[in-house]
Amino acid sequence: MQPYPESVPLPSADKRWKLVEATMRRHGYKASALIEVLHTVQESFGYLDDTSLRFVASSLRIPISKVFGVATYYHFFSMKPPGEHTCVVCLGTGCYVKGSGELMKMIEREAHICAGETTPDGKLSLVAARCIGSCSLAPAVVIDGEVIPRAQANAVQEQLRRWIGHDSR
């Protein structure tokens, strides 16, 4: 086995790198830990960027193209910083049948962004989920981590307007 690549220095003094390093250490710096490590990076920094991917690649001794390939394969990983607030609309079948598609279109119109984007002022990220398993309380929307069961268009709209300063547009 290869020795621990202790020579890879942390990218900066930011304490969050220690969390990333801890995950790698826990997994013995094995290449198979890549996804777990990327999860830690995203949890700690909110997203993945060049610096973090290069750091993880050299620490786990994985080709950089492969790390980038893995990071962009999975929809859960984001290569852009998230907005201040996040609105996840579930587009699972249960929710879709209950009108979440319309709900999403309403929010897209409201925020002037498409699913997967963040408003230019960085206030709101809009995310489409494949199914969050709240099918029996459809349509489900997750606002800043809190599940809103049987989401109503106007309630969601009101909440969003408070964030994105709709009137000033």
Next chain:
Amino acid sequence: MPEISHYQVKTLTIDGKEVCASEHQTILEVARENNIDIPTLCYFNGLNGVGACRLCLVEVKGNNKLLPACVTQAQEGMEVTAHSPQLHEYRKLIIELLLTERSHVCAVCVSSGHCELQSLAQKLGVNHVTLPYLHEQCKADGSHRHFVADHNRCVLCTRCMRVCDEIEGAHTWDITGRGIRSRMITDMGEPWGDSETCTNCGKCVSVCPVGALVEKGKAVAEMTKPNFLPYLIQMRGKGQ
């Protein structure tokens, strides 16, 4: 090389023809030894098989699934059908799908006349596509000193990635994204010329079946690919 005494000869039939296979031979290898032509695209002799292009699918009696000949080992008593009207239909449609995916314009391609996609279309009798063109937006990358990567012509066979990883050991190439948005990348998707890992060896260009990876300065139909197999066999022998 395994010793002769390890060989266990298997008998099977391909398209009714009785053929012999040695241990660990794939259906495709046996077929080619016996001049039975099974079309392939992602397969490249000397690289690991991935069974991705699905052109080499064959019917095996007793199995209700079609099996990729390139990665399926020949078995004693197998009855393989490599050519049937149904398989021919499927193969034609696969080529059609590829032709609709990106911009395969033979008329302006440096590899025209030396392109595996072009000759497969001819061989299978694909003289037009019945499905609409998708016009996937791709980039062409001319940043490398010696080579050009035109992703509009890429068929995602991943030969470049495999040769770069398995033979050159650089692993400059990989895939980003997924599904219809999959793209081959060098390093972190930056221009090829900026790659820190590329050794400029040109192996990827040699194995590319189409005009996606070519040498610079070649005009239409000028880009021929060398016979890469002897080199691969030599390198495999050394490496393993």
Next chain:
Amino acid sequence: MDKARIATLWLDGCSGCHMSLLDIDERLLDIASAIELVFSPLVDNKEFPENVDLTLVEGALANEEDIEKIKMVRARTKLLVALGDCAVTGNVPAMRNNFVLADVLHRGYVDNATANCGPPVHEVPQLEPKVIPLHELVAVDLFVPGCPPSADLIFFVLSEVLAGRIPDLSTRSHFGN
């Protein structure tokens, strides 16, 4: 027996397919004796006639006029042949499909123009947003790919048709040159 009524049509293409047709050279004489060329850029007929036995169409469908023409030609032709890659696949003309039409026009008539800036709007047919091969709009009876199809291939097609057979091109033809 009556002579076969044959036409050729030139849409969005470079005329290379017609050149290749002429490259049949001396064999043209044999063909000429068996056919009547009723419409073609090579002859001086203004009107596409009715009851045409065979029409060779070069070029893709790129503007409103192409579309009108091909519909009319289809209605008046027994055997419609897509001749060459532009007619069969869209080929080079369709490479603009990767861009928005307005951008293409801007590039051609503004960015790279030295005089008379701006795309022409009068007395020229307007371009369609996307260039399409013939069969996306009308039924095509025979596909003869190639850029251009070789003279031999065109000769083969014509002689087969004149002999009353639908030519089997399955492995004779290929895209590109």
Next chain:
Amino acid sequence: MTLDELQEIAESEREAQKKITHRINVSVAAGCLSLHSDVVFNILHEEVKKRGMEESCKVKAVGCMGLCAAGPLVRSEPQHTYYRGLPPDSPEVLSAIVDSINGRPVPEFALSPEIPFFAAQKRIVLENCGEIDPERIEDYIGVGGYQSLLTCIAKRSREDVVQEIIKSGLRGRGGGGYPTGLKWSMVAKAAGEQKYVICNADEGDPGAFMDRSVLESDPHRVLEGMAIAAYAVAATKGYIYCRAEYPLAVKRLKVAIRQAEKLGLLGKRIGESDFSFEVEVRIGAGAFVCGEETALIASVEGERGVPRPRPPFPAYSGLNHCPTLLNNVETFANIVPIVRNGAEWFASIGTDKSKGTKVFALVGDVVNTGLIEVPMGMKLRDLVYSLGGGIPDNKKFKAVQTGGPSGGCIPEQFLDMGVDYESLMSAGSIMGSGGMIVMDETACMVDVAKFFMDFTRDESCGKCIPCRVGTTQLHGMLERISEGKGRMEDLDTLERLGNMVKRTALCGLGQTAPNPVSSTVRYFRDEYVQHITNKTCAQGKCPCSKAPSTAAGK
């Protein structure tokens, strides 16, 4: 810990339970939690405390009770009643409930356990859900938990356990319906020093949340099933591959693993035997195809979750090229009752070829949305109208979608069909993981087909051409039809291309991706034709219904 020691814990747990005369179980599974059942729990707890009744009345946080439509759900015993839709913001109501525990239940919120939704179920997989506290291992041990595992290790041979599962007739609950025992015996017989057991908790089918509920409500049940499997096939290392979208399930699994390790029920030398089995949780990252076993293995290895050709099957060459047993959550959750009650008992439930029960997520246009477990073979009509309470607002039933993006839409004429693997297959759908989405007359089947093709197109890994380009083409065709730009020939092309993708795609995702299209074309051809010829969507769901109809043909 030995079997005797385990029984001691169970005994003392049961003794402690006996002292409690009243219990109020509050569901804190994700569905009820999103309706603030945690607040309900706290208030009820406070109310009981206020009255000084903590000794005799236990307010317990439990897992899913199933009837999500009526959350937050509470069950009160010995009143033998459920409470539905309890308002978290009304302490008066909650206080009244505590006051009533010796008398008649508060009528406005009471719900009888005798209604068909509860009474017609047969709960085997879900038997502990809503009964035990998922974050207390003692609760699980109190209802006999981990006894099956330790009994197997102490008293039964590995072959014997495999035989038991074979005899039970249990089939994989993840979708394919492959006989579980056969899979186990393949892995057991496969040569290899290192073997793995992987639990597929990447419940990717949209509209399905059975596995989520089991993991959140009874995680130990799954762990024990995995450990029995590991014992039977001689594996020493296990992974649970769980979706990142299920944070609560991940949390409870991690808690459960820690608890079990602490008691020596997982980890090294389980039950003081030579058998060791360590379990780790791996979190998915949002790729539906990772539900396919070879893609899941690639993902556990830290790679792009892309399928590999089979053969070789994971049973012979799976994780790190070692023999690997892969089953899904519900399959593992069936193991303990089979081992406890015997194969004959299990085989006596269900139909000829589909044994046991199946958990379904009943969602969409149905009154009682939620989670149910019924014997295989129950009629679709009973599921929808009796347990499900029918279609809301007196609308007409149109179809039920099963099997997620790999399944199909089953029309009215199949309502009297008994639901099992074979019948669903013959109706052009599949069992899948158990999502059942009911659609009423307002659903547009072209729109539904487009929805699923959009899903598979987006989730296709892109490795093989038929799936990568084929799903995109199929989706494009449906899009054109929904925009009123379709042609009649498109219906044939949908079928021709669909068949080709089914036959030639590399993995299960591609091989089943055209199913939602082919089943809707088969049963609802009229609707397609209407979109094409009239250029309108009668249900008003498609873009063509919004633009003024331009009837002029080309």
